[in-house]
Amino acid sequence: MEKRELRQTVIGELKAQDSDLKKKKDKQLLQELVATKAYQDSQVIATYLAFDFEYDTSLLIEQAKRDGKLIVVPKTYPKGRMIFGLYDEKELAPTRFGLREPVSDEAFDKNQIDLIHVPGVVFNGQGFRVGYGAGYYDRYLSDYRGTTISTIYDFQMADFKAGTHDIAVKEVLVK
Structure with a gap:
């Protein structure tokens, strides 16, 4: 399946998921994320403001603020x-x-960001991702030297071939 089809299929699955199960997985993913060395060692965390069908980043933002971290x-x-x-x-x-x-x-300043929490629709086993197709994150990450992490649901994993411009996420947490 090509990336465009894969993106459409998984977005459909994201939108169709059970909301109670999603909330449970979101909380589990937050616990896993804050337990990582990358989170523990970071002072500045970049994250995204999610669509309602994606991982609930407001949980991460609130936790990071409680932990005294700066959010971008x-x-x-x-x-x-x-x-x-x-x-x-x-x-x-x-x-x-x-x-x-x-x-x-x-x-x-990009060099001051310790950890980027990267969004994505589909991920493969090597950490490469299919996003929404505009390439914003691949461009931004091309010269980023900090740590990257993503939080996804199990049905967002798939086999696909990464493109030459694709940048892998260093750690993918899956529930």
Whole structure:
């Protein structure tokens, strides 16, 4: 199955999953994530503001804030450009994709981000991912030297061949 078909199939599965089971898995994934050395050692964590059918990143954001960590979230621009800006619930605006992102155009220094929590639709056993098709994360991660981690559901794992531009996530937690 090619990436486009794989993406559509798994997005359908994400949207169809049982909400109570999803909440349970989200909490288990959070426990696993905060137990990792990558999380424990990080001061600045980049994460995304998720669609309601994705892993609930608000759990991670709230936990990280309780743990005294700084949170940054993505802001996207035309031609696949993306930055991370400081997370401030009061300073977010809706995007054309239906997500929220920082109002400010001030980019957080990539070299100061310890851990990036990377979204994705489908992952293979080597940590390569199929995202939503715009390439924002692959471009951003191409020269990122910190740690990357993703939290996904078991049905998001599949075999596919990574493209030459694809960047693997270093650790994938699966429930």
